[in-house]
Amino acid sequence: MRHGCARPENAYQAHLLRMLRNRGPMSRAELGETMSLSRTKVAMELDRLAQLGLVDTGGLAASRGGRRSAMVSVAADLRFVGVDIGATSVDVAVLDGELQLLDRLSDAISIRQGPEQVLETVLQLVGKLQGNGLAPRVDGVGVGVPGPVSFLEGTSVVPPIMPEWHHFPIRDMLSRELGAPVMVDNDVNILALGEMHAGTARSVEDFLFVKLGTGVGCGIVLRGNLHRGPNGSAGDIGHLQVEDYGPPCACGNVGCLEAFFSGAALERDALQAARSGRSPALADRLAATGSLSAVDVGVAASGGDPVAVAMVRDGARRLGQVLAALVSFINPALVVIGGGVANLGHALLAEVRSVVYRRSLPLATGNLPIVLSELPAEGGVIGGARLISDAVLCTPRSAAP
Amino acid sequence: MRHGCARPENAYQAHLLRMLRNRGPMSRAELGETMSLSRTKVAMELDRLAQLGLVDTGGLAASRGGRRSAMVSVAADLRFVGVDIGATSVDVAVLDGELQLLDRLSDAISIRQGPEQVLETVLQLVGKLQGNGLAPRVDGVGVGVPGPVSFLEGTSVVPPIMPEWHHFPIRDMLSRELGAPVMVDNDVNILALGEMHAGTARSVEDFLFVKLGTGVGCGIVLRGNLHRGPNGSAGDIGHLQVEDYGPPCACGNVGCLEAFFSGAALERDALQAARSGRSPALADRLAATGSLSAVDVGVAASGGDPVAVAMVRDGARRLGQVLAALVSFINPALVVIGGGVANLGHALLAEVRSVVYRRSLPLATGNLPIVLSELPAEGGVIGGARLISDAVLCTPRSAAP
Numbered sequence: 001m002r003h004g005c006a007r008p009e010n011a012y013q014a015h016l017l018r019m020l021r022n023r024g025p026m027s028r029a030e031l032g033e034t035m036s037l038s039r040t041k042v043a044m045e046l047d048r049l050a051q052l053g054l055v056d057t058g059g060l061a062a063s064r065g066g067r068r069s070a071m072v073s074v075a076a077d078l079r080f081v082g083v084d085i086g087a088t089s090v091d092v093a094v095l096d097g098e099l100q101l102l103d104r105l106s107d108a109i110s111i112r113q114g115p116e117q118v119l120e121t122v123l124q125l126v127g128k129l130q131g132n133g134l135a136p137r138v139d140g141v142g143v144g145v146p147g148p149v150s151f152l153e154g155t156s157v158v159p160p161i162m163p164e165w166h167h168f169p170i171r172d173m174l175s176r177e178l179g180a181p182v183m184v185d186n187d188v189n190i191l192a193l194g195e196m197h198a199g200t201a202r203s204v205e206d207f208l209f210v211k212l213g214t215g216v217g218c219g220i221v222l223r224g225n226l227h228r229g230p231n232g233s234a235g236d237i238g239h240l241q242v243e244d245y246g247p248p249c250a251c252g253n254v255g256c257l258e259a260f261f262s263g264a265a266l267e268r269d270a271l272q273a274a275r276s277g278r279s280p281a282l283a284d285r286l287a288a289t290g291s292l293s294a295v296d297v298g299v300a301a302s303g304g305d306p307v308a309v310a311m312v313r314d315g316a317r318r319l320g321q322v323l324a325a326l327v328s329f330i331n332p333a334l335v336v337i338g339g340g341v342a343n344l345g346h347a348l349l350a351e352v353r354s355v356v357y358r359r360s361l362p363l364a365t366g367n368l369p370i371v372l373s374e375l376p377a378e379g380g381v382i383g384g385a386r387l388i389s390d391a392v393l394c395t396p397r398s399a400a401p
Numbered sequence: 402m403r404h405g406c407a408r409p410e411n412a413y414q415a416h417l418l419r420m421l422r423n424r425g426p427m428s429r430a431e432l433g434e435t436m437s438l439s440r441t442k443v444a445m446e447l448d449r450l451a452q453l454g455l456v457d458t459g460g461l462a463a464s465r466g467g468r469r470s471a472m473v474s475v476a477a478d479l480r481f482v483g484v485d486i487g488a489t490s491v492d493v494a495v496l497d498g499e500l501q502l503l504d505r506l507s508d509a510i511s512i513r514q515g516p517e518q519v520l521e522t523v524l525q526l527v528g529k530l531q532g533n534g535l536a537p538r539v540d541g542v543g544v545g546v547p548g549p550v551s552f553l554e555g556t557s558v559v560p561p562i563m564p565e566w567h568h569f570p571i572r573d574m575l576s577r578e579l580g581a582p583v584m585v586d587n588d589v590n591i592l593a594l595g596e597m598h599a600g601t602a603r604s605v606e607d608f609l610f611v612k613l614g615t616g617v618g619c620g621i622v623l624r625g626n627l628h629r630g631p632n633g634s635a636g637d638i639g640h641l642q643v644e645d646y647g648p649p650c651a652c653g654n655v656g657c658l659e660a661f662f663s664g665a666a667l668e669r670d671a672l673q674a675a676r677s678g679r680s681p682a683l684a685d686r687l688a689a690t691g692s693l694s695a696v697d698v699g700v701a702a703s704g705g706d707p708v709a710v711a712m713v714r715d716g717a718r719r720l721g722q723v724l725a726a727l728v729s730f731i732n733p734a735l736v737v738i739g740g741g742v743a744n745l746g747h748a749l750l751a752e753v754r755s756v757v758y759r760r761s762l763p764l765a766t767g768n769l770p771i772v773l774s775e776l777p778a779e780g781g782v783i784g785g786a787r788l789i790s791d792a793v794l795c796t797p798r799s800a801a802p
Contacts, residue, residue: 239729328640331637
């Protein structure tokens with residue numbers, strides 16, 4: 001039976017829960033072997049976790065010859081909610097204690113509607129999912145928002161595309177309404193956590209996740225933990241200055257990476273190329289649909305349109321220059337590129353790789369894979385659930401939540 | 402009584418030892434309060450640490466009114482050796498369990514003599530220090546070398562200025578000869594650890610330490626731990642490409658930061674400015690001493706020589722550009738600039754600050770101090786001792802050394 005926010009009491013219990021969450025059911029024998037703990041110690045900690053309602057110890061493992069070992073799993077009724085708030089839509093999902101997706105709902109929003117209205121939509125979606133009977137209770141909620149976040153305060157801070165959200169108490173409001181612990185992070189960090197839990201980055205401890213969307217950002221995972229920095233602004237690479245001069249950026253500066261290469265920059269350049277007649281392919285597309293996006297640039301580039309090809313190559317080269325420095329500096333084991341603009345076709349990845357491998361230190365890039373994300377559309381809600389489950393399952397009660 | 406490599410048995414013991422090392426003697430009451438542990442638990446863990454010979458529990462604290470609480474300290478006979486190998490000299494010091502310097506010896510070497518000869522000098526210096534009676538036993542040795550290190554293997558790897566050292570088993574050789582655990586890291590990381598233990602960075606968890614010497618490197622400390630990266634090359638910022646073209650670098654590329662700004666680059670540019678007659682101040686200095694170094698550039702710049710001033714400003718601006726990106730990326734709480742070239746006078750720091758504060762994200766630089774290192778010349782040996790004492794005192798026996 002759980003009361004309020006059940007959490008493990010010590011580091012062994014947190015470790016046991018993390019293993020069961022990430023690997024699924026294990027026998028007591030396996031748990032003891034993997035953690036180098038005595039059978040008595042494992043039994044003692046599991047008993048306590050069962051009392052806290054965090055594990056089920058009832059099942060029996062397939063026999064390995066001798067007496068069948070009892071199987072242990074995270075409690076079957078644990079439920080986490082992942083919320084992925086985008087600029088134009090919101091995804092809400094219910095996941096179990098192993099972060100398996102049980103159900104998911106989406107709705108169209110505009111982030112400009114402001115926090116009250118958007119969070120009301122979130123609450124309605126959570127209510128519907130609970131109505132389905134899948135989440136009789138909620139053990140924690142992890143939320144991603146499309147802008148800078150004060151992680152400690154659970155609020156957005158000076159978010160450029162959602163000024164109405166500045167300092168709005170997202171965490172406290174949702175926590176009060178849902179009666180569960182809530183954590184809020186920016187969309188890039190949430191996707192990096194999804195990548196760590198269910199993507200290519202599953203097996204590495206140190207990696208960079210680059211999100212190419214309307215803007216550009218980077219999630220930094222070191223020793224298996226997100227690095228946010230004391231102000232929470234770590235990874236905000238979209239406004240690194242790559243040239244002394246260049247197109248004006250939404251932030252007010254010139255020469256920022258995302259003013260050269262991002263969904264917004266590609267859209268701006270595509271419209272210009274279409275209207276000036278330099279790109280017949282983009283002009284046709286604009287005439288047909290009335291608008292242009294990064295996807296259209298990708299399609300035109302794949303079709304061989306030279307202007308579109310150059311746009312992808314130039315942008316990827318600038319991204320590669322930034323990544324080369326970051327790779328030399330932080331020496332990650334993997335770089336994953338995701339987000340809506342990541343699918344510009346082979347030219348993007350080829351150019352980024354070419355610049356990074358040529359410009360970074362040989363020692364830093366020796367075995368470094370640079371890959372596109374293979375995370376499904378659920379990456380955001382999985383990352384949200386991972387965030388809050390780390391706090392609820394993997395942080396002993398004496399430590400900060 | 403200690404036998405072989407005594408190490409704490411669990412995380413509480415490691416935490417207790419770390420506090421006693423960093424803060425000095427504490428009463429049992431203080432220890433319990435600071436760690437939120439019961440008096441019984443503290444007593445139990447301290448008894449075990451005393452049995453392991455890692456703490457002394459004999460002293461009595463000054464009375465706070467009631468019964469005098471017993472004072473606890475790290476064992477008075479703990480001894481660590483710090484070794485700082487430079488290109489032209491080696492420093493060896495003996496430190497106690499609180500990393501207080503007890504004695505220190507230096508000798509001139511040439512790193513080009515190769516590992517056997519240089520390490521023989523190190524062993525002789527350690528022998529002399531032991532002969533002084535200050536180090537009847539050695540609990541651990543931390544070594545810094547002026548080049549890339551494979552931290553896991555305890556060897557140098559492709560070190561540019563010391564090719565003879567490539568893959569030489571520094572750690573294993575010294576460990577065998579001295580009968581104590583040894584750890585090897587590069588000079589920049591060792592200085593960053595010194596900065597963390599005894600410098601301006603004492604009170605922060607996340608900081609960058611930039612060493613401006615013959616080359617340029619950066620130590621990255623996150624959450625109180627050095628970040629080395631999977632290949633140990635993290636922080637190697639000297640070869641970040643800051644221009645497409647530029648002076649050739651010792652690494653074989655062009656446009657590297659340290660080809661523009663480093664002790665070696667300043668020496669090269671100073672000689673050129675002196676010989677071409679562009680800088681009368683540097684020409685006079687060259688005529689007087691027959692050579693020029695970064696120190697001469699600093700003196701000439703402080704004296705108002707326009708060419709020397711421009712050299713410092715231009716170099717500092719390039720360093721600032723690199724730091725601006727790294728600060729936005731990793732969001733540290735402090736940047737410390739050290740190394741022999743750091744004392745170029747006020748112009749260096751002013752220019753670096755100007756570029757970083759202008760180019761970095763406001764959120765990342767809000768409260769960011771950028772300061773010169775105030776670490777004394779012993780910074781390297783203190784950092785070496787800190788490195789090995791972290792492993793010996795602060796890593797529980799079940800974890801990797």
